[in-house]
Amino acid sequence: MRKTPNHPSRLAGALLLALALPLAAQVEPSGDPATPPGETMSDQDMDGDGAPEEATPAIAANDPSILDAEPMPKAARSLLLDVVRTPAGFFAVGERGHVLGSEDGRNWTQLRVPTRSTLTAVAAYDGVLWAAGHDGVIVHSTDGGQTWTRRRAAPWTLDTVDPSEGVPIMDLLFVDGMNGYAVGAYALMLVTRDGGVTWEPRTVVEPGPVQEEPQVVADEDNWTFDAADLELEAEADPHLNAIARTEDGSLVIVGERGAFFRSTDGGQTWERKRLPYEGSMFGVLSWGDQHLLAFGLRGNVLESHDLGDSWQPVDTGTGTSLMGGQALPEGGAVLVxxxxxxxxxxxxxxxxxxxxxxxQAGEAPSLAAVLPDGQDGLVLVGDRGAGLYRPPAVTE
Structure with missing residues (x-):
């Protein structure tokens, strides 16, 4: 039986902020449209061009994954987990299906979105937006974020037989307007070739036996740990936390327990490698064809100039886990x-x-994502919502 997403030994590292949250408040149906019991989403939900959404198993009418996000006056101060910029402005996503839009990164407006599941990632290409998160939800906007269509929902159900049900999506990547990737917990990968209307599962990790957790044996009054006890073994189905693309089209993924994958053929095949740090990496940045920077647990940062064949540790001077980052020109970077x-x-x-x-309240939030605002400042999102910051080093 597949492990459920609240498996305690896996939560602490790989999902940190996002999976530590409740999946969503269980609420009674209101006047919001929802799928009646016994029907699939594709029976009812159609977008404006008449294309059906991806078929899913029957979902209860009061499941948060298919209920509209509730308007909340303080949504801009709630937990936000990712942010992206388009010609229409900034868009941030977070708990309870919140999607917020802003022209300037300072004033935010909550948008109507057809899910209450926590959204962990947002991506954009040529003004088109996609957001994804818990319950396998993916929502899509083709009009600059004004209206959203739910393209996928796969919440866990009591009679589930699909191992991807209930698995949260952790990151999204679109390489053009039609081709995109979603990665998530338990080695989940989904691929779209039609602009996010439909999503198909793909294999990144070849099937194999699950490796047992290290065992510690007590010797009467003396508890001891040797090197074998402390060694972290590779997971058979590691959480995939982030995906990036290099300029030559190579794809790379980082995840828990030093997991690293790369593809040089557009995601058709994947090579599994190990990072020299055996903790979780939460993000990866790229420059040029082969320059990578991975960051994650306990302030660890690794850099590669050969697409991950070799890695060098980067001194960050901190033991604080790094949850988000953005590449800057000439190999520059900002991490939060x-x-x-x-x-x-x-x-x-x-x-x-x-x-x-x-x-402004004097709080030092836990930050999940960062984006330059185009005016020597940074748009930051985290557990206290969105904010603007101008580091002293770039003050005129």
Whole structure:
């Protein structure tokens, strides 16, 4: 039987912010449209062009994954987990199906979205938007974020036989307007070739026996741990936390327990490798054809100039986990984490400089994602919502 997403030994590292949250509040149906019991989403839900959404198993009418997100006056101060920029402005996503739009990164408006599941990732290409998260939900906007269509929902049900049901999506990548990838917990990968209307599962990790957790044996009064006890073994179905693409079209994925995958043929086949750090990596950035930067647990950052054949540790000066990041020109980068942590370097090889962000309430939020605002500042999102920050180093 597939492990459920609240398996305690896997939560602590790989999903940290996102999976530590409740999946969604169980609410009674209101006036919101929902799929009646016994029907699939494709029986009812059609977008404006008449194309049916992806067929799914029967979903209860009061399941949060298919209920409209509730308007909340303080949505901009709620937990937000990702942010993206389009010609129409900034879009942030987070708990309870919240999607927020902003022209300037300062003033945010909640948008109507057909799900209450927590959204963990948002992607954009040529003004078209996709967002995804818990319960396997994927929603889609083709009009600059004004209206949204639910394309996929796969919540866990008591009679489920599909191992992907209930599995949260952790990251999205679109390489053009038609071709995209979604990755998530338990080695989940979904691929679309029609702009996100339909999604098909793909295999990244070849099937194999699940490796047992290290065992620790007590010797009477003396508990001891040897090197074998402490070694982290590779998971047979690791959480896939982030996906990126290089300029030559190569794809790379990072995940829990040092998991690293790469594809040089557009995702048709994947090579599994191990990072030199055996903890979880939560994000990966790319420059050019082979330059990569992976970041994650306990402030660990690894850099590669050969598409992951070799890695060098990067000194960050912190033990704080790094949850989000953004590539800057010439190998520069900005990384964010707990307690308002912001790390920046202006170019490849430069040391990271540490800053601490506090919002207007004097709080130092746990930050999940970051994006330059185009005016020497940063748009930050995390457990206290969205905020603007101008690091002293870039102040005019």
């Amino acid at each position: 984490g707990s307690n308002g942590l912001v790390l920046m370097r202006p170019y490849a090889g430069a040391p990271f400089v540490e800053y601490r962000y506090e919002n």
